[in-house]
Amino acid sequence: MKSSASTNSKRDCSGTVATTDAATTASGPLALQVKEKARAIGFDLVGITSAQPPRHTPEFQQWLSSGFHGEMGYMAKNAGKRVDPSKILADVRSGVVVGLNYFNESPREPRSERGKGTRPTTARIARYAWGARDYHDVMSEKLKQLASAIDECGGPGTRSLWYVDTGPILERDLAQRAGIGFIGKHTNLISRRLGNWMFVGEVLTTLELPPDEPEREYCGSCRRCIDVCPTRAIVAPYQLDARLCISYLTIELKGAIPVELRPLIGDHVFGCDDCLDVCPWNRFAKFSRAREFQRREMPPLTEFLSWDEQRFRDFFRGTPIFRIKRRGFLRNVCVVLGNIGDASALPALEQALADPEPLVREHAAWAIDQIQSRCLGTQSAV
């Protein structure tokens, strides 16, 4: 997601010295002013890097040629731009990388239970999607403001483009180089101040700014994230086979979930935080100031199966879950019920056998088989 380039003709960058986040602060009045603006807009982390190609370009190309991106064709389509910021914005000089903390504690999930899931009859949803708003929208609003502020700082002729998540940028690479975090063995960005729970966005700009020092890597000999992954998707440190990742299977994959992987999905109905939850750097997590990401209540899993298109839209519009549409979400609900449901889930699943979506019908049939097998096993054991 990106904005169109903007230009400004006036310079208005007064401000006090900002609190900064990069490992070593980029000095200079313009850099300090840009960081001050980022803070004022609401970002929790901000750092500055050069417009050099990302350091991990060879690894990214190897990842693509291994086919680890699965159906995410857009990753390969924009590969050339991802590894060369100048192909995105001519005359680019700097990247301003920001982080927004989304850590929230569930009212139903005491600290001691964090990361262990919720009641088995309710949806287990990746933390970033707990709230009532899609982070793309929240980040976009803030990045748009930051891009305008940078253009004002640069004066006439300055051009800036902002991106969050879907832009053709290796953003975690830029984020590490800008000093706001480091890429962990699970391939996500980790902040030594905030742990694993942050959205990352960036503004590429023609404004020349002094870069911050890159962040070091701090995984050491730890391998908790690798060992905890239910599908063994982290095939080696810093290498994720997305085709096995539960986040990919429940969000990016549009069609049927491979039968052999369904039992490994457990109770994850949208995304997965398992590799993030176990990371020891989360001991530094702090609650987010952004209210948009606070958890809202979800109905029992079986109830979703009775929802028509309109009901689904009314409840999920504007949230990350809306992205996978009703058919994708009910597919996931069926898989989870197949994994953890008991006989009480059968009426809802049997109703789903008549769903207008073949994808839902097929996954409902699978779930019924799973539950009936378990029930039979329990009876014969008694």
Ligand code: SF4
């Ligand atoms: Fe690194 Fe351990 Fe965190 Fe994985 S769990 S990202 S190995 S520190």
